[in-house]
Amino acid sequence: xxxxxxxxxxxxxxxxxxxxxxxxxxxxxxxxxxxxxxxxxxxxxxxxxxxxxxxxxxxxxxxxxxxxxxxxxxxxxxxxxx
Numbered sequence: 001x002x003x004x005x006x007x008x009x010x011x012x013x014x015x016x017x018x019x020x021x022x023x024x025x026x027x028x029x030x031x032x033x034x035x036x037x038x039x040x041x042x043x044x045x046x047x048x049x050x051x052x053x054x055x056x057x058x059x060x061x062x063x064x065x066x067x068x069x070x071x072x073x074x075x076x077x078x079x080x081x082x
Contacts, residue, residue, distance in 0.1 A: 006080045009054045010072055016050050029073045034066070055079040 014027050017038050024038075033039040039047045045061075051069060052059050057079050068078040 006076060009080050010076055012054050013050060013075060014072065016047070027072060029076075030071050032070050033072075034070055039069075051075060051079055 010029075017027050017033070018024055020043065021038060027033070027038060031038070033047075048059055048061065048064065048069065051057075059079075068074055
C-alpha cells in the first residue's frame with residue numbers, strides 16, 4: 001500500500017469522526033480519540049466496523065487491544081501499514 005493510499009484511508013476515518021463532531025475541524029494523529037470523547041461507548045462498535053471496512057482487516061472484538069485504536073497514528077500502524 002502506498003503512503004497516498006494510507007493517507008486516504010486515514011482521511012476516511014478522520015472524516016467519519018468530524019462528521020459526528022461538527023464543532024471540530026481536525027483531529028490530530030496522536031490525539032486520544034477515547035479520552036477526548038471523539039469515539040464514545042455509543043459509537044465504538046460502529047467505529048471498529050469503519051476501521052475494518054477501510055482497512056480490509058477483520059477485527060476480533062474479543063481480542064482487540066484498545067490502545068491499537070486510540071489514535072489515528074495507532075490505527076495506521078496496526079491496521080493500515082503495509
